Amino acid sequence: MTLHEDTQIRGAFDRLRAEEVDLAPDFGQMLLSAKDESGPMLVRLRRRRIVRWVSGGAALAAAAIGGLLLGGRRADARFEEAVAIWRSPVGWTSATDFLLDTPGSELMRRPVLTSPRVWVGVKDSGIPMPTRGEARTSERNRS
Amino acid sequence: MVTDLERLHEQSFGWALSCCAWDHHMAEDVLQATYVKVLSGAARHGGKSSFRTWLFSVIRRTALEHARQARSRAEGLRRWSGEVRRTAGAEPDDRVIRHEVAARLRAALSELPERQREALHLVFYEGLTIAEASSVMGVSVGTARTHYERGKRRLRSMLRERAMR
Numbered sequence: 001m002t003l004h005e006d007t008q009i010r011g012a013f014d015r016l017r018a019e020e021v022d023l024a025p026d027f028g029q030m031l032l033s034a035k036d037e038s039g040p041m042l043v044r045l046r047r048r049r050i051v052r053w054v055s056g057g058a059a060l061a062a063a064a065i066g067g068l069l070l071g072g073r074r075a076d077a078r079f080e081e082a083v084a085i086w087r088s089p090v091g092w093t094s095a096t097d098f099l100l101d102t103p104g105s106e107l108m109r110r111p112v113l114t115s116p117r118v119w120v121g122v123k124d125s126g127i128p129m130p131t132r133g134e135a136r137t138s139e140r141n142r143s
Numbered sequence: 144m145v146t147d148l149e150r151l152h153e154q155s156f157g158w159a160l161s162c163c164a165w166d167h168h169m170a171e172d173v174l175q176a177t178y179v180k181v182l183s184g185a186a187r188h189g190g191k192s193s194f195r196t197w198l199f200s201v202i203r204r205t206a207l208e209h210a211r212q213a214r215s216r217a218e219g220l221r222r223w224s225g226e227v228r229r230t231a232g233a234e235p236d237d238r239v240i241r242h243e244v245a246a247r248l249r250a251a252l253s254e255l256p257e258r259q260r261e262a263l264h265l266v267f268y269e270g271l272t273i274a275e276a277s278s279v280m281g282v283s284v285g286t287a288r289t290h291y292e293r294g295k296r297r298l299r300s301m302l303r304e305r306a307m308r
Contacts, residue, residue: 009298012248013267017157019245024156025171027149034178 147194148178154269158199161264162206165249169213173206180205192278199269199279203261251301259294262287 148155156174163169177198180186186201188194252260258280265276277287 006295009263009295009302010267012244012302013264016245016248017268020157020160021153023160023167024153025174027152030152030171030175030178031145031148031182034175034182037175037179038183 144181144188144194148181148198151195151198154195155198155202157268158264159202159206161252161260161268162203163209164253169206169209173202173209176209177202177205193275195269196271196275196278199265199271200281203279247302247305251298251305254301255294255297256290258282258290259297262291263294263298266291 155177156170159170159174159177160167163173177186180201181198188197191197192200252263255263261280262273262276265271265279266273271279273288273291274284276291277284280287280290282290
């Protein structure tokens with residue numbers, strides 16, 4: 001598009017603007033009625049802002065309380081679990097246990113306090129099994 | 144702020160008229176509603192753009208809201224009365240003085256797609272740069288430039304056709 005054509009369009013717009021300038025309503029009057037209208041709108045806006053703040057605060061408080069309760073329960077569960085593991089004689093292992101795993105260390109380890117595999121066969125065969133007390137005495141004698 | 148509003152009052156009204164398809168009543172309502180928004184603080188100038196650019200974008204948004212409300216009201220009325228009625232703002236108001244050149248331009252602008260009309264009005268009527276116009280229209284500068292160029296081409300051919308009639 002040439003500059004001349006641009007000028008033509010600009011000229012037409014200038015004419016349009018010149019017409020419409022006279023049609024503009026009085027600013028003072030418009031401002032006055034806008035001020036009258038803005039009063040109730042301000043109140044509405046303020047109310048809306050307060051509601052927003054209060055509901056936001058309530059949501060935050062609820063989230064914080066929920067978080068605290070959930071966190072507390074989780075901590076309790078973890079503590080209970082740790083205590084249960086610590087109480088059971090075979091379940092607990094130290095974090096540094098792997099340092100003792102040297103070649104041949106399995107020979108040094110005390111036998112696990114469960115009925116040995118051999119007793120299962122004996123039990124099935126009908127031979128009377130020693131009671132736990134008897135088994136402990138024989139173990140002590142051996143050592 | 145009031146002095147800024149007063150300084151831009153006539154320009155704002157021109158922009159409101161364009162946004163309302165030259166419906167005088169609706170343009171007045173839109174401008175009034177815009178002033179209410181500005182004075183009550185419902186619309187706040189963040190300082191990212193110039194006051195004029197910001198004010199024009201508020202006028203544009205308010206006009207869109209009004210048009211939507213008018214459409215739904217007209218739709219309700221049409222359903223209620225059971226006949227098709229012309230929606231408000233389709234024709235320029237009788238109060239708008241009809242100078243030949245201005246009338247021809249107004250008629251041609253009414254036929255342009257909304258974005259193209261907005262771009263041309265903001266640049267030629269309001270004297271905004273394309274970057275400022277893009278900010279008012281809420282589009283990128285590239286998009287505004289495309290609308291501006293296409294609009295100019297179409298407007299030129301439309302004005303030529305109308306002059307020959």
